[in-house]
Structure formats: C-alpha cells, structure tokens
Amino acid sequence: MDSIKLNDILQLDNLNNVKIRFNLMFAQNWNPIELFKNGDISTMLDGQYWNYNKNKSYKQGQITIGLVKIKPTENFWLLFHIGQVTKDLDKLNGVGYEYQDLPEYEKYVGRLIVKFKTKLRQWFVTLNL
Numbered sequence: 001m002d003s004i005k006l007n008d009i010l011q012l013d014n015l016n017n018v019k020i021r022f023n024l025m026f027a028q029n030w031n032p033i034e035l036f037k038n039g040d041i042s043t044m045l046d047g048q049y050w051n052y053n054k055n056k057s058y059k060q061g062q063i064t065i066g067l068v069k070i071k072p073t074e075n076f077w078l079l080f081h082i083g084q085v086t087k088d089l090d091k092l093n094g095v096g097y098e099y100q101d102l103p104e105y106e107k108y109v110g111r112l113i114v115k116f117k118t119k120l121r122q123w124f125v126t127l128n129l
Contacts (some may be wrong), residue, residue: 019065045099
C-alpha cells in the first residue's frame, strides 16, 4: 500500500514556509499527550511557540505544525495545532511569538495521526510533507 504524505491531506501551498515541531516530554516536567487528554491546550501552545536560550524557533509569517508523541515507545504523533506566526516578540527563553490559529485545519486537530520515525535529536523539522 502506498503511504499518504501529510501534505496530501493538508494541501499547504509553500512548504518552504512550514515548520513542524515535535513536542516531547521535557526533563520530566510536562507530558504533552497528557496535557492534550486533559484539555490543557494553552500550556501546549506555550511550548509550541517557545524560544530557547540561543535560537529563535520561527520566522514571522511561518506556518507551524504541532505534533505530540502518542506513546513514548512508538512512532505515532497526534496533530494538536496548525497556526501561523503573526508577530515575533523578540524574546528568548520564553514564548517568543504571537500567532493565529488556521481554522481551515481545525477539523484535523486531535484526529490526524502521523507516523514518523527519526533518530535525529531535533525538535523542529522541515520535511517533504
């Protein structure tokens, strides 16, 4: 059976302007899939738009896709957010962006599961969707 690529479903126009963030448990302080199950989307979105100490995560105007790992030992990820950066707050080590949800993708949130396996240790990936 042929695989279905993520963009076969999403139909995003400019893939060079799309960035996927794989949200994982960080230092045992929060578990994104449990937050999703409990409806704590605001904390998840803070993590989605967080900048670390040295690098910015996104550029203004960029489309962002947020995925959370469903189980630690499996390569399945749940889509929890698709948005677009509307303003760079020029802030490191904190939430660095304002954004808007993209309502045309709302029907996929919490329903679309992506199979993705990597040995990379990166949180962000630009892919051939």
